[in-house]
Amino acid sequence: MVPKNKATITDVARAAGVSTATAGRVLGGYGHTSEDKKEQVLKAAQSLGYRPNALARSLITGKTRTLGVVAGDIQSPFYASVLRGISNVAEANGFGLLITNSDEAQSKEVRSVELLAQKQVDGLIVTPSDTRKARHLHNLRAMGVPLVLIDRAVAGLMVDRVATDNIAAAEHAVRHLIAAGHRRIGIVAELVDEDGGGLAAFLNRAIAGDPIETETLYPSWQRLLGYVRAHRIEGLSVDPRLTLRAGSYSAQAAQAVVPSLMAAAEAPTALFTTDGTMSEGAMRALNELQISIPGDVSIICFDDLDWMSFHRPGITTISQPRLAMGEAAARMLLERIRGEEYPPRTVLMPAELIERGSVARL
Amino acid sequence: MVPKNKATITDVARAAGVSTATAGRVLGGYGHTSEDKKEQVLKAAQSLGYRPNALARSLITGKTRTLGVVAGDIQSPFYASVLRGISNVAEANGFGLLITNSDEAQSKEVRSVELLAQKQVDGLIVTPSDTRKARHLHNLRAMGVPLVLIDRAVAGLMVDRVATDNIAAAEHAVRHLIAAGHRRIGIVAELVDEDGGGLAAFLNRAIAGDPIETETLYPSWQRLLGYVRAHRIEGLSVDPRLTLRAGSYSAQAAQAVVPSLMAAAEAPTALFTTDGTMSEGAMRALNELQISIPGDVSIICFDDLDWMSFHRPGITTISQPRLAMGEAAARMLLERIRGEEYPPRTVLMPAELIERGSVARL
DNA sequence: CTGATGTGTGAGAACGTTCTCTTAACCGAA
DNA sequence: TTCGGTTAAGAGAACGTTCTCACACATCAG
Structure with missing residues (x-):
């Protein structure tokens, strides 16, 4: 039995022959009520198809x-x-x-x-x-x-x-590539809205080891920083030409920016993509260019997406606990x-x- | 200037020297108000940092x-x-x-x-x-x-x-496989909670061309029906052994059910997976079994997922406009x-x- | 027996809006 | 002047709850 027009606590109270206060106490589960009144109210509520109005409740309690x-x-x-x-x-x-x-x-x-x-x-x-x-x-x-x-x-x-501890994770990924013998590692990153003087200046500061306020850095910049730090730790220099900035957060942008790098005279032997969207764009580009993984180029992606485990080859990734x-x-x-x-x-x-x-x- | 405790319409009215009714008319954008009162109210609201309480509004209008x-x-x-x-x-x-x-x-x-x-x-x-x-x-x-x-x-x-028009779409996909010369086509489907006598009975009715109430069929059953209809139209018989029921909506379930089929004496030459999750499970299984696509087995998936376009080979799919x-x-x-x-x-x-x-x- | 404590109940305020009435002023037409 | 209509504004009800208060009645310790 579901009545068309919704019942309020007043209707329930009237049907049960008690005050709205008592009905409220039973239905709202606060205060004290005797067993028999409680039963009456519950029965009335049931038969009227009463459903509490969270709006009214929230208005008075201040909690939604x-x-x-x-x-x-x-x-x-x-x-x-x-x-x-x-x-x-x-x-x-x-x-x-x-x-x-x-x-x-x-x-x-x-x-x-x-x-x-x-x-x-x-x-x-x-x-x-x-x-x-x-x-x-x-x-x-x-x-x-x-x-x-x-x-x-x-x-x-x-x-x-x-x-996510982006800096440490990116550093880990890039050091993994370096340990595998890679010396020219490309990074595909969003890097939108440079703060503090643009990409070149940021890279210079990072390469020089200048202190950088990392807390408020965007994730893609943090991951770039990890990339630079990995190079520093391993005693490698950073080639700014290997830094690919998509400039916006879309797979299309990432896809568009990869081919030029891969066609360059000294193309990278490995790629590090800084998030799932960049990974997708990079994979699209590599696929179109018929570049094989890991034969022609190695890759580590940031963020483990479903397909990475059954792709051939499986994609080595940094998995963040989303x-x-x-x-x-x-x-x-x-x-x-x-x-x-x-x-x-x-x-x-x-x-x-x-x-x-x-x-x-x- | 943002005051700690939130201002109500009453506060605004008092500050503007008007009634709450008038303040409400200005702030709520209903009724008539003179230009000068409107200005006063707006100014007061601004300086008090007034933000309307949607709860109270909804309670009385009945719209949230x-x-x-x-x-x-x-x-x-x-x-x-x-x-x-x-x-x-x-x-x-x-x-x-x-x-x-x-x-x-x-x-x-x-x-x-x-x-x-x-x-x-x-x-x-x-x-x-x-x-x-x-x-x-x-x-x-x-x-x-x-x-x-x-x-x-x-x-x-x-x-x-x-x-989605599941029956037509599935029929289309399977006929595409048949047109490519495939005769033994496996279907990987969820098929949970059989209604009306189980899978075998359903298949029999579908194969016989008995009328079936399609509206309330679950999508995976509708897609199975499309699969059967494609066979009927093309004059092929349906081998029930090629119907793989995952039994629950998870990639694991799909993955678990594929190997037996592929190891069978008369393994299918093509697979049709009925949704993204089934596709993922099937791809996992094929990957583990080292079965190559489309060399060892062809596949059409239902629902076009991001990775399907840059997977090698690209996955032929039924794309639904999600x-x-x-x-x-x-x-x-x-x-x-x-x-x-x-x-x-x-x-x-x-x-x-x-x-x-x-x-x-x- | 008194006072304190706890339980059960109802009347009515309160939450912050919008809505309904009422009143008043103003305008132009009869 | 009188009438109707429009515009402007305020008083107060209403929305459906919970909260506060008051009171009645127990029970219990001193």
Whole structure:
């Protein structure tokens, strides 16, 4: 029996012959009620098909039991996995999930945050699209809205954060290539929006070993830094011509930038791609150029995608724990929502090198 | 200037020296207000950092401008793309998106729907995990909650629905294999929860050309039906031993079931996998068995995944418009929410055969 | 017997909006 | 002048809950 027009707590109270207060106590599970009244109310609720209105409840309690997420693009394997991780712990705690895409554009991110804030989410998980300016995020903090950052940091924004240890992971990958005898290693990276004077200046500082503020670096720059550090450690010089900047976050951009490098006089013997999208673009380019792996060129990719294990040859990758990152972020956010107080925490998750068949020994 | 404690419309009204009614009219954009009052209110709102509380608004208007989605698993490429499509039109219309996973388990689906209903979403998009019984969905209809189904139908539930034309697409794929000279074609399908007497009985009815209620068939069964029909049309008999049922929706299950078939006395010369997950499992198995494509076996996959275009050889696939499906579903839902009345619509989207290099001519 | 403590119940306020009424002013037409 | 219509603005109800308060009635220690 499902009535067409929804029953409210007042209807239930009337049907059960009690006050709305008592009905609320039974149905909301707070306060004290006698067994018989409880039974009456429950029976009335059942027969009326009562469903609590979370809106009204939230309005008065000030809690929505809803988390807001601003992801770059739900569709990409990275965000899809992270979201699943977030969803797992949200669900386990009875929280809903309001999800938006920023497409890595700050204007969209700002609109998303505004939407989520108006809907009164209890907390937000954001992958900020700009690591420098982010007034909307500072505002959230000032308003006391719990906030957790994933994958990127924001300068001066002291909040919880979870990310991969990009520098160490990239360094590990490149040293693995060097250990296999490779001396000319190309890097295919997004490297959008250079901060502090462009790619050349960054490379010079990195090569010279100058101190660099790594926290607020974009992941692709961090991975480039790891690449440079690996060279330094192994006593190799870095050839800037081997640094391929896609300039935007798309497989097309990566694909477009690879051929020139491979056709160069001194082509690299190995490639390091700095994320799943770059990997896809690079693979597309190599496929079109009929370059064989690892015969003509070796490759290590950042982020282990499904196909890499059954591709021939298997692709050697840096596997980052995407699901666990989402879960960690959600758990940290829930702690903040519960009111637990810590100094802002940064969780750097280790990535794992998975050796398959895409790296040749020279 | 961002005040710590949030300002309400009452605060704004007081600061502007008007009634809450007038402030509401300005800030909510309804009714009439004079220019000077409007200016005062806007200025007050600005300086107080006023942000409307969507909860309170929704409570009284009865509209939340939020869509609920119950997907199987956000993480899978299929759902990720569909969700992105939904998200695109939701966002364009100023709607939020509350997303949950069912993992294809009805118990979780029921809990998800309950959560979303309590949060008073204006409408729901669901990929029902059970096409037979779905009381919770019938209840929604009875309560007048707009509902759109994706990918699957539910027996007796007359609501809008968008899906791929699975039977035609599968038939097309298998006929393509037959045209290439293949006579023994294996099918790798999920085929969970047989309805009406199991796989053998279903095959017999399909082979005999008996009428079959196709609407409420699960996609993998529909694709199996297309497979059988292709054989009928081409005058070939169907060998039930070539029907591989994974029995659950996971790549592992698909992977586990392939080796026996390939080792059989009369192994198939071609394989048809009925979805992305089955494709992945089959590819894993073939890779482990060192079976080469298309030399040892040809393959056509259902659902075009990213890697299929740069895999060597390129994988010939049936490409279904996942993004467009999500967009269509969201658009239909928004129409219903706006109150437009039609008889329940079923949108069957055509899938496209993309020829690449995984099918050999015999 | 008194006071303190705890349980059970209801009346009514509160949450932050929008909605419904009412009043008032103004305008032009009868 | 009177009437109807439009525009502007405020008072207060309404949405469906939970919260606060008050009160009645136990029970129990001193």
